[in-house]
Amino acid sequence: MNRINQKLQEDKKLLSIYFTAGYPSINDTATIIEDLEKNGVDMIEIGLPFSDPLADGPTIQASSTQALKNGMTTEVLFEQLKDIRQSVNIPLIIMGYFNPMFQYGVEAFCKKCQEIGIDGLIIPDLPVDVYHEKYQTIFEKYGLINVFLITPQTSDERIRYIDSISNGFIYMVSSASTTGAKVGFEKEQTQYFERIGNMNLKNSQIVGFGISNNQTFTQATEYAKGAIIGSAFVKHVTNEGINSIDKFVKSILN
């Protein structure tokens, strides 16, 4: 069974962390992943940087620009992750925009992910219908779970459609925004979490965008299986480097 599906069966709320590969320094990738696992993070999204990250706010944009300056490429990332499964057991997901994957070759990319032990992909700008029509069989051939996003504006009908095509979890974007745009939740968001929670979807939901501390983590996971933190973690490594990841994770979980 895919590590993501195994993890989703555990009887706990899941904490997933996003970081931009190649940031702050080019060779931090493996260290960050190992430290996150050691400190009790359940799942990791490894951000493959892109020159034009449309769905991201300033924090992740800046980290992506720096990562590219540092020399991060698809090849370099795969090389850095080559032996990652010797030390890390939790689910690993690559999150990135479609063009770099498309240039690498979608099948070659998926094959490489399988060799390394990547469990899933999140590609915000690969539309559901294009995935379904052209790439689903390739992803499945290499045992990869593709994770789709929904937002408060996504219609129930479309959520059901996305649920039918998903086989892991649904990435529930907390508000219509780019990453890091908003901190905390208002009534509107908690009502949305509840609405989706009550839809009894076959896939679990994990909430992302707007989670930065213990309070928002708790709010987000009241109705959902887990939560993803991205911008807040990238900010943390920007300010404090990669030596105090334990401090960050503890501040969320305690």
Add this chain to the structure above:
Amino acid sequence: MNGNKENNMNYNVNEKGYYGEFGGAYIPEMLYPNVEELRQNYLKVMAEPEFQKEFNQLLKDYVGRPSPLYFAKRLSEKYNTKIYLKREDLNHTGAHKINNTIGQILMAKRLGKHRIIAETGAGQHGVATATVCALMGLECIVYMGEIDIKRQAPNVARMKMLGATVIPALSGSRTLKDATNEAIRDWINNPVDTHYIIGSAIGPHPYPDMVTKFQSIISEEIKWQLKEHEGRENPDYLVACIGGGSNAAGTYYHFLHENDVNIIAVEAAGLGVDSGESAATSVLGKEGIIHGCKTLLMQTNDGQITEPYSISAGLDYPGVGPMHAHLCKTGRAEFMAITDDEAMKAGLELCKLEGIIPAIESSHALAIFEQKSFKSDDVVVVSLSGRGDKDLENYIEYFKI
């Protein structure tokens, strides 16, 4: 040159939003409701008699259409062929851009949007958007690269006078590509009340088709105007410069399936196609995804979008619209690349021979006459997409006037 072309090839968008293999809507889910709302409504709205009436009335009374199709006698004599100029430079605000912004502002109103956002490079589309927002009394926010704001101060002032808020794009290379990213991010963050007026025939479906249809007034007029001049609707050649490609799309639209019309698309070679400082996407680009559509774009082997270069801010874009990518791939259009130097010379030549100061974008289209010969009885229609007022500083600096 088009001998091997299939006569039944479709050059228009299909029901899924593709031109051949190009186009589509590669957008994050956050944009889906907005883009889907537009997709479901744009054709319906555009077909409404009331919409048509209002659109055409504004094009006539406010923009000043039809724009003349002018026989450029002295230019024709010099190159020993028959050259007509489609005078989009005479439109209100000085370029073809206003055709699209009039159409889209009427669309936005019918969709109940009251906040308008736009991206701009040189500022022409930003001015055209600020203009129609003032006309309709709608809030207007224009994203413009920080570097372009410095380079195009007069247009920034125009937008402000027209009541628009100009927000500098501070990310990436701080030019048009990044202004477009910022506008898209704004739309993600404002999913209900906002309409994004894209200025070129780019972006996710239905934008390339919608922009092309609003700009198609250009080719619609060329047909009847040429009939008056020459007794026939079809020219032998149609020439337009191409960045994202909205003036080109409008110039070609009604001739795409007229197989006796040769189509020439003129890209900016910058300092030269192989110089590393160029915007000749058809030569330097590869298939990929930019700003929500699959098309030809300039990128690294790793799929990172690269910075183009051209002296003309309006052609300084790393991609082309998906329709043009299809015209290129199928061979329907011949793509030519013109350097900064060639364009500047052609621009000055038009000043001296015809008393018309063209935008540097349009000067690229004019420069092909030095590269390609035409028969003396060929009818060549060139889209003069904009006037050169905005480029005076560039011309002054270049020619040390």
